[in-house]
Amino acid sequence: MKICIIGYGTVGRGVVELIHKKKLDVTVVGVCGRNCGVYDEEGIDLGSLIDGTKDVGLDKYPGVRRDIDANKMIDMKCADVYVELTPTNVVDGEPGYSFIRRILANGCHAVTSNKGPVVLYYNELRKLASANNVKFLYEATVGGAMPVLNLVRENLRGNRVASVRGILNGTTNYILTRMGSEGAGFSQILKEAQELGIAEKDPSYDVDGVDAAAKAVIIANEFFSRDAHMEDVDVCGITRITPEFVSLAWKNGFSVKLIVEVGRDVLRVAPRLIERNHPLCVDGVLNAVNITVDMAREVTVVGYGAGKYETAGAVISDILSI
Numbered sequence: 328m329k330i331c332i333i334g335y336g337t338v339g340r341g342v343v344e345l346i347h348k349k350k351l352d353v354t355v356v357g358v359c360g361r362n363c364g365v366y367d368e369e370g371i372d373l374g375s376l377i378d379g380t381k382d383v384g385l386d387k388y389p390g391v392r393r394d395i396d397a398n399k400m401i402d403m404k405c406a407d408v409y410v411e412l413t414p415t416n417v418v419d420g421e422p423g424y425s426f427i428r429r430i431l432a433n434g435c436h437a438v439t440s441n442k443g444p445v446v447l448y449y450n451e452l453r454k455l456a457s458a459n460n461v462k463f464l465y466e467a468t469v470g471g472a473m474p475v476l477n478l479v480r481e482n483l484r485g486n487r488v489a490s491v492r493g494i495l496n497g498t499t500n501y502i503l504t505r506m507g508s509e510g511a512g513f514s515q516i517l518k519e520a521q522e523l524g525i526a527e528k529d530p531s532y533d534v535d536g537v538d539a540a541a542k543a544v545i546i547a548n549e550f551f552s553r554d555a556h557m558e559d560v561d562v563c564g565i566t567r568i569t570p571e572f573v574s575l576a577w578k579n580g581f582s583v584k585l586i587v588e589v590g591r592d593v594l595r596v597a598p599r600l601i602e603r604n605h606p607l608c609v610d611g612v613l614n615a616v617n618i619t620v621d622m623a624r625e626v627t628v629v630g631y632g633a634g635k636y637e638t639a640g641a642v643i644s645d646i647l648s649i
Contacts, residue, residue, distance in 0.1 A: 330646060331357035331405060333397045333426055334412035335385045338440050338467075340377075341639030342410060347373035353646065357400045360385035364395035368405060397422075401429045408649055410642060411439040417541050417557060420447040431455045431463060438645040440467035440638055442541045446557060449548045464645035469542045470495060472637035473630035475616050476549055477644065486620035488550040490590040493616035494609060495542045497632045498526045498533040499565050499585040503598075504610040507577040512570050525612060535564035536585065536596045543587045543596055551591050563597040576600055582608050 330353050332339050339358070346353060354370040363386050365371055379388045401409060409430040413423045420443040427444050430437040432455060439445070444452060445465045456463035469475045470493075479488060494500050498520065505516045517534070520526035532538050540560040547555040565585055573583045584607075586599040601608045606627040609615045614632035619625050631637040 328353045328408060328646075328649075329356045329406045330354070330408045330410055331359070331400055332410045332412060333359045333400070334414075335360050335380070336412065336414065337635050338638050338642065339410075339412045340380070341635040342412070342642050343373055344377055345636065345639050345643055347377060351643070351647070356405050357395075357403075358385065359395070359397040359400055360391075362386070362396055363391045363393050364397070364400055365390055366392060366395055366400065366405070397426055398429065401426065401433060401435075404433055404435060406435065408436040408438060408646055410646065411437060411441055411444075412642070413441055415441050415541075416443040417446055417537065418443075420444040424448055424452075427452060427463070428455065431459055431461060434459045434461060436462045436464075436649050438462075438464050438642055438649070440465070440642055442468045442538075442545065446541045446544045449545070450554060462649050464648060465545070466645050467638050467641035469545050470614050470616060470628070470630065470641075471632040471634060472640055473614055473616065473628045473632065474641075474644075475546075475618075475628060477648070478626070478628060479550060479618065479620075483618070483620055483623055483626065486622045489619045489621065490593070491546050491550060491587070491616060491618050492589075492607060493587045494584050494607065494614050495587050495616065495632060496533055496536075496539045496585060497612035497614060498530065499536075499539070500610070500614070501525050501612045502534070503565060503568070503573060503583050503585065506568070506570050506573040507582055508610075510570050510574045513566065513568060534566055536562040539585060539587050539596045543589050543594055546587070546589045547594055551589070553591075553594075555594055559594055561595040561597070565598055568598055577603075580604075582610075584608065 423441040424444040547553045581600045588595045615629045617627045
């Protein structure tokens with residue numbers, strides 16, 4: 328199977344490294360950056376690509392071509408599967424949305440870790456994939472390394488999902504965990520999380536609940552066939568949580584967690600009190616999702632929701648599924 332990777336940032340590099348390390352039975356024929364690309368119809372030498380871009384961008388790689396960009400490589404139809412890994416944009420979904428739409432319209436399979444297009448254009452892209460008899464998979468958009476979408480789609484097939492509750496943002500979980508265990512303030516821990524690379528320089532996407540809300544929308548549309556959008560989510564972030572409140576909860580056997588709640592009539596992201604012995608109550612940067620279904624009753628999955636290889640692993644799972 329031939330694949331082409333669009334986007335050679337952290338996750339893109341992780342996918343290439345894992346395909347090479349695990350000697351997977353796929354042939355990477357193309358890798359695209361913003362305005363350039365590497366292409367070999369017989370298969371790119373991944374070892375050379377990894378070594379040649381170790382400390383520099385794809386545009387500095389000796390074998391890079393300036394006459395090829397993502398759109399051109401998509402229109403070449405050189406791959407069976409295109410892996411779209413550009414940064415998430417929940418405002419208009421670009422450039423990922425246009426890339427994925429073009430891939431599916433050309434009759435090729437698409438895999439992505441990009442939440443933006445899935446959040447904003449879920450039904451359109453699903454219908455386009457179906458009309459062209461190709462797959463559109465996006466396991467990495469919810470929970471990173473944790474199998475959430477595929478767990479229900481494959482392992483819990485036949486079950487009817489009643490509700491989903493989960494911790495789906497590692498940054499906020501890290502901050503709230505330390506506030507509870509140490510009694511420190513939000514601003515202090517946020518600053519330290521930024522220094523450690525756990526929080527972004529602009530942390531609003533995480534601490535205001537936007538990232539968790541995007542995942543809630545994907546879950547609502549995937550599991551409940553809703554036509555949900557970001558504005559449908561009732562969102563409250565963690566910026567106003569005080570250390571006194573978190574410490575009091577901790578002393579009484581509870582933790583404060585930013586919880587995603589999704590059901591047929593529920594779509595919410597907000598801080599909640601969770602008993603510390605509940606399977607959903609995980610600490611640090613871990614994520615957890617509790618899925619209630621009619622036959623298997625409750626299933627809880629715990630894992631890392633982000634990270635280079637964790638997210639790349641979910642992408643590879645979708646590639647191998649196709």
